[in-house]
Amino acid sequence: MKKTILLLAALSAVTLASAQKLVIKGSDTLGAKLVPMLAEDYKARHAGVIFEIAAEGSTTGISAIIDGTAQIGMSSRRAKPTEVSAATAKGVSMKPIIVAFDGIGVIVNQGNPLAALTRRQVEQIFAGDITDWSQVGGTSGKISIYTRNTSSGTYADFKELAMKKRDYASSSQKMAGNEQIAAEVAKNPNGIGYVGLAYLHDPGIKTVAIDGALPSEESVIAKKYPYARPTFYYTNGEPTGEAAKFVEFTLGDEGQKIVRKVGFVPVRALN
Amino acid sequence: MVGPRFGPTTGTQFNDNPDRPIMLHLKSKLFALASVLLCAGTAFAQDSGPLIDILVRKGLITDQEGEDLRSELTKDFAANSAAGKLNLGSHLTEFKLGGDVRLRHQVETQAPQNGTVSNERTRERFRFRFNGDALMQKGWGAGFALETASAADSGNQTFENGNNDYNLYLARAYVSWRPNLNWMFVGGKQKNPFYTTDMVWDSDINPQGVTEIHTRFIGAKDTLEFRASQLLMDDNNETGGGRAGRDAWLFAQQAVYTHWFGKDAIGNAVNSLVIAPGFMVYNDSTLSGLDNETPFNGTTDGLAVFTMPGEVNWMNVAGAGTAVKLYWDFAYNLEAERRVRKVYGLAGQPKDATAWLVGVGYGSGTGKVQGDYSVKLDYRSLGTGSLDVNLSDSDWAFGRLNQEGFKLAAAYNLTDFASFNATYFHTTDKRETQTSAVSNLDHSQILQLDLVVKF
Numbered sequence: 201m202k203k204t205i206l207l208l209a210a211l212s213a214v215t216l217a218s219a220q221k222l223v224i225k226g227s228d229t230l231g232a233k234l235v236p237m238l239a240e241d242y243k244a245r246h247a248g249v250i251f252e253i254a255a256e257g258s259t260t261g262i263s264a265i266i267d268g269t270a271q272i273g274m275s276s277r278r279a280k281p282t283e284v285s286a287a288t289a290k291g292v293s294m295k296p297i298i299v300a301f302d303g304i305g306v307i308v309n310q311g312n313p314l315a316a317l318t319r320r321q322v323e324q325i326f327a328g329d330i331t332d333w334s335q336v337g338g339t340s341g342k343i344s345i346y347t348r349n350t351s352s353g354t355y356a357d358f359k360e361l362a363m364k365k366r367d368y369a370s371s372s373q374k375m376a377g378n379e380q381i382a383a384e385v386a387k388n389p390n391g392i393g394y395v396g397l398a399y400l401h402d403p404g405i406k407t408v409a410i411d412g413a414l415p416s417e418e419s420v421i422a423k424k425y426p427y428a429r430p431t432f433y434y435t436n437g438e439p440t441g442e443a444a445k446f447v448e449f450t451l452g453d454e455g456q457k458i459v460r461k462v463g464f465v466p467v468r469a470l471n
Numbered sequence: 472m473v474g475p476r477f478g479p480t481t482g483t484q485f486n487d488n489p490d491r492p493i494m495l496h497l498k499s500k501l502f503a504l505a506s507v508l509l510c511a512g513t514a515f516a517q518d519s520g521p522l523i524d525i526l527v528r529k530g531l532i533t534d535q536e537g538e539d540l541r542s543e544l545t546k547d548f549a550a551n552s553a554a555g556k557l558n559l560g561s562h563l564t565e566f567k568l569g570g571d572v573r574l575r576h577q578v579e580t581q582a583p584q585n586g587t588v589s590n591e592r593t594r595e596r597f598r599f600r601f602n603g604d605a606l607m608q609k610g611w612g613a614g615f616a617l618e619t620a621s622a623a624d625s626g627n628q629t630f631e632n633g634n635n636d637y638n639l640y641l642a643r644a645y646v647s648w649r650p651n652l653n654w655m656f657v658g659g660k661q662k663n664p665f666y667t668t669d670m671v672w673d674s675d676i677n678p679q680g681v682t683e684i685h686t687r688f689i690g691a692k693d694t695l696e697f698r699a700s701q702l703l704m705d706d707n708n709e710t711g712g713g714r715a716g717r718d719a720w721l722f723a724q725q726a727v728y729t730h731w732f733g734k735d736a737i738g739n740a741v742n743s744l745v746i747a748p749g750f751m752v753y754n755d756s757t758l759s760g761l762d763n764e765t766p767f768n769g770t771t772d773g774l775a776v777f778t779m780p781g782e783v784n785w786m787n788v789a790g791a792g793t794a795v796k797l798y799w800d801f802a803y804n805l806e807a808e809r810r811v812r813k814v815y816g817l818a819g820q821p822k823d824a825t826a827w828l829v830g831v832g833y834g835s836g837t838g839k840v841q842g843d844y845s846v847k848l849d850y851r852s853l854g855t856g857s858l859d860v861n862l863s864d865s866d867w868a869f870g871r872l873n874q875e876g877f878k879l880a881a882a883y884n885l886t887d888f889a890s891f892n893a894t895y896f897h898t899t900d901k902r903e904t905q906t907s908a909v910s911n912l913d914h915s916q917i918l919q920l921d922l923v924v925k926f
Contacts (some may be wrong), residue, residue, distance in 0.1 A: 278541070282558040283540045285549035296544070365564070367608050423528040430534060468533065 220442040224275030226261015271443040273434035295331040298466035303428040305415040316409040328369025345372035346393035398463025550856035577704030580916040598626040616643035623867040624673040624763040657682040666747040668800040669864035692748040698723040719756035741786040764865035773810030796832040805855030815907040821853025843884040868898040873910035892921040
């Protein structure tokens with residue numbers, strides 16, 4: 201019995217010693233659901249790989265690559281010149297790899313007759329320059345604006361993508377998540393808000409075309425829809441070892457199907 | 472399978488598809504494009520984002536190729552430019568740095584009343600100013616200014632004491648909040664918020680306290696602003712008791728009405744009329760430690776001054792860009808008698824409650840372009856009891872009251888950023904035999920020749 205326990209302990213030690221550990225840090229947009237699901241699938245195919253995933257924001261992901269505390273940094277934004285400069289000073293070469301696109305759709309109440317807006321009109325509505333639907337060809341009524349709260353990355357992204365970095369109207373109401381925005385717009389005939397692509401089919405809302413383009417996987421991939429952004433893995437130079445395999449898996453068909461399943465847009469059309 | 476358009480091309484370990492020749496072709500294009508952009512310099516490289524976006528959108532390069540190119544350009548920008556190492560907060564919408572250096576040759580005569588000797592001298596002086604003003608989201612702002620010399624009414628430093636170095640002082644440190652077009656609030660040591668002439672407020676003074684401004688737009692041609700400041704002039708120790716134990720506050724308020732009239736060749740109203748009645752009053756306190764040109768360290772009693780500056784501008788009078796300006800100021804101290812007789816101790820002297828200025832100017836251009844020039848001449852008269860001597864222009868009669876005389880100023884832009892200025896002041900006393908230091912100047916002359924370079 202004693203010998204058996206010793207043998208099992210020795211085997212466990214050998215297994216742990218041979219296990220590959222992949223440390224991934226960064227964006228909560230990617231790290232909340234997408235990367236953990238990719239990791240689970242990857243582990244099922246590659247026994248012995250251990251993941252350590254910390255989703256505390258894009259800045260932490262880029263810092264982790266600069267500091268060498270992660271093999272992959274997740275980021276929903278590009279590295280800033282100051283970060284690239286800091287990396288260069290430490291001999292680190294920041295390598296961005298696009299792993300998915302993230303689209304943001306503009307929604308209104310299902311009863312709203314309006315079907316399309318221009319980018320300029322969206323900017324003016326969310327900035328508070330336009331306050332009544334009649335100013336954009338709709339039925340008269342005071343516009344109610346719903347946005348994500350200030351801690352959300354999407355809050356800042358929408359400002360950059362749609363509002364030329366202007367401030368939201370002071371009357372805008374801050375919501376905790378996509379579901380809450382969709383629910384409020386569904387209840388309010390004069391409501392307008394924005395949600396991720398996965399939430400565009402919630403009941404009671406409809407999606408508005410922007411400059412003639414509706415948000416969809418196809419329009420994002422074809423660069424016809426304006427409110428879309430790439431999301432990244434960052435590595436120190438070309439990825440190697442287990443990190444390279446995981447990046448390859450993420451960009452492969454299986455990984456990109458998971459990307460689609462989580463609500464992101466794959467980096468290319470899938471079969 | 473990684474397709475040719477969106478797949479990673481630089482990470483060749485991911486690329487095991489048969490399109491390799493196409494990928495190599497794309498890589499060649501990418502290399503050529505990167506070479507062009509990188510060779511174009513860092514400034515162009517930093518502006519290349521939209522160009523890369525277009526190339527991606529047109530399918531000439533893939534997203535990943537675009538990203539690799541963008542990354543290389545960012546690395547180049549970070550390595551070869553200061554901006555790549557400057558980390559500004561994302562809440563900033565604008566951060567403006569600037570300043571100027573002024574070299575001055577000054578010739579002056581200062582003759583006291585009942586004196587036998589005129590103080591005549593020349594001085595070689597300079598002034599350095601460095602300002603930073605930040606605009607932030609939600610209408611917030613903040614800023615600072617550094618300058619030579621500690622006096623509130625002058626940034627001039629005379630070249631002296633061998634090659635000793637000179638101090639820099641904090642001339643401004645403020646925060647502002649403009650919630651909408653109609654309201655603005657400023658706190659701290661700030662630019663003078665009032666419409667004024669240098670008869671009442673020396674232009675070098677940066678008052679300290681809080682300011683509220685409300686703007687009303689009346690149609691397209693009229694604006695009415697209400698400005699109010701509560702300015703802390705001295706912090707006194709409350710244990711002192713009486714007026715010496717009260718902080719000194721100056722409460723100033725003003726209405727500024729602007730009317731636009733006339734039309735230029737394309738129909739814009741370009742002529743303007745400004746009228747700005749105001750009132751400023753101190754609480755009953757004391758001032759000490761002032762080191763302006765003519766400081767009055769003593770009680771603030773007897774200063775309740777009504778002011779009425781204004782101007783009329785006529786544009787394009789002698790061709791496009793030329794202008795004639797008529798400007799004036801008027802001040803009347805409601806408590807001049809107490810100020811003169813009790814505070815200055817000039818028993819038996821008249822209160823001389825009035826100060827006035829009238830001037831005319833002619834200019835070509837805005838003063839910001841090479842070849843622009845302007846000439847201004849004003850005449851003013853300052854009664855002994857009319858104004859706060861600590862605030863009025865330190866150059867005109869060396870900041871003294873009980874003087875009348877003129878100021879002639881000319882400016883010429885040598886370049887868009889450098890100008891040559893010449894200013895001449897000449898004053899004489901209004902009343903003789905005044906014994907107070909604020910009013911006992913017989914006559915004065917100052918000639919200033921300046922070279923100003925902005926950066």
